[in-house]
Amino acid sequence: MSRFVSAPGEGREPGLIVRQSSPLNLEYPFSTLDDFLVPQDRFYVRNHFPCPRVERDGWRLKVGGEVARELSLGLDDLHALPAVTLPAVMECAGNGRVFYEPAKEGLQWANGAVGNASWTGVRLDDVLDRAGLRDGAVEVVLVGADRGPVDGGKKTSSPGPIAFARSLPLTKARSDGVVLAYAMNGEPLTPDHGAPLRAVVGGWFGMAWVKWLAELRVVSRPFLGYWQARDYFRWDRSFGEPILVPLTEMEPKAQIARPVQGGSVEVGRPTRIFGAAWSGEAPVAEVAVDTGEGAWRPATLLEPATEHGWRLWEHWWTPTAAGPCQLRCRARDAAGRVQPETPQTDRESYCANWVIPVGIRVVPAAQSAEPEFVI
Numbered sequence: 001m002s003r004f005v006s007a008p009g010e011g012r013e014p015g016l017i018v019r020q021s022s023p024l025n026l027e028y029p030f031s032t033l034d035d036f037l038v039p040q041d042r043f044y045v046r047n048h049f050p051c052p053r054v055e056r057d058g059w060r061l062k063v064g065g066e067v068a069r070e071l072s073l074g075l076d077d078l079h080a081l082p083a084v085t086l087p088a089v090m091e092c093a094g095n096g097r098v099f100y101e102p103a104k105e106g107l108q109w110a111n112g113a114v115g116n117a118s119w120t121g122v123r124l125d126d127v128l129d130r131a132g133l134r135d136g137a138v139e140v141v142l143v144g145a146d147r148g149p150v151d152g153g154k155k156t157s158s159p160g161p162i163a164f165a166r167s168l169p170l171t172k173a174r175s176d177g178v179v180l181a182y183a184m185n186g187e188p189l190t191p192d193h194g195a196p197l198r199a200v201v202g203g204w205f206g207m208a209w210v211k212w213l214a215e216l217r218v219v220s221r222p223f224l225g226y227w228q229a230r231d232y233f234r235w236d237r238s239f240g241e242p243i244l245v246p247l248t249e250m251e252p253k254a255q256i257a258r259p260v261q262g263g264s265v266e267v268g269r270p271t272r273i274f275g276a277a278w279s280g281e282a283p284v285a286e287v288a289v290d291t292g293e294g295a296w297r298p299a300t301l302l303e304p305a306t307e308h309g310w311r312l313w314e315h316w317w318t319p320t321a322a323g324p325c326q327l328r329c330r331a332r333d334a335a336g337r338v339q340p341e342t343p344q345t346d347r348e349s350y351c352a353n354w355v356i357p358v359g360i361r362v363v364p365a366a367q368s369a370e371p372e373f374v375i
Helices: 076-077 124-131
Strands: 017-021 024-027 062-065 072-073 084-091 115-124 139-148 163-168 178-184 196-201 214-221 232-237 241-248 254-259 264-266 269-280 284-290 311-317 321-334 358-363
Touching: 062 124, 072 124, 076 178, 084 178, 084 196, 115 124, 115 269, 124 178, 124 214, 269 284, 269 321, 284 311
Parallel strands: 062 214, 264 358
Antiparallel strands: 017 024, 062 072, 084 115, 115 178, 139 163, 139 214, 178 196, 232 241, 254 269, 254 321, 269 311, 284 321, 321 358
């Protein structure tokens, strides 16, 4: 057996959209959505640095900082703890960035920097219990094994090579929605997805789901690392003057997988409008669809319904007249938050969750030629 978990890029199925080759960033073709779970080899890949090569036998997870007992855990130690499986959707905070006008800096993701999977591992809470927390603990910093130089153009000099690291407040870290995962859809994680261990943070954007975990550092004051304070943030005006706050919870969003942009459907033939919807801490409660008349009609939410997974949905529509048509969808979550119809301010280049129309043509039956999938 190889001493490495496997080589970066091993076993990947072709068909993912390359947004960047070095470091590797791959987008899931959302139009191919057909199931509650996205296969691991079809799941989007977000890397900030080259994928590290991690030795299977020598890998250890260090737990330190404001703890009663420092730990050094191997995979066998983690497998000895109670295993949990959590279906959860992960969305890159930059998903949909290509739709910003004018264009904003960053990888130009369309609508496929998102996916839903079943994650198996151990609760972060169980690991923290084993270490014991001191009274002053406020956050847990998740540190990955990936490391490199960062962009020095963000109004600061470059700090030099650093690891990718993000923190979670204790209330989130100790919730049932945070798992240290070693398996995805019932199979061991691949290197592209963080093998041998990654964080799964249900309800939060993907930057919190730190891959290739090397260290859990419990701290007594808020973490202000590069990826917390200089990137992945937004403006908050709730206290009067705007202040910078780290991105955390995902926002309500529904996307249409099919019909595809630029496709065609037939007059008089029932058409299935199909897609997925997700939100943050509160599950999706409703998806509505507008088929071009300016009226929102409820879509049917499909099973399963889970706390942190996305919700597939469908709406059947029979077009009655030929011509161009704009299909729209929007989500509402159980907390009452509704997907906005226009871009939100103060989101920098992130959180592109406004309603994005899908333009199609309605044609007489003999002219219909919509491809099954467009990638």
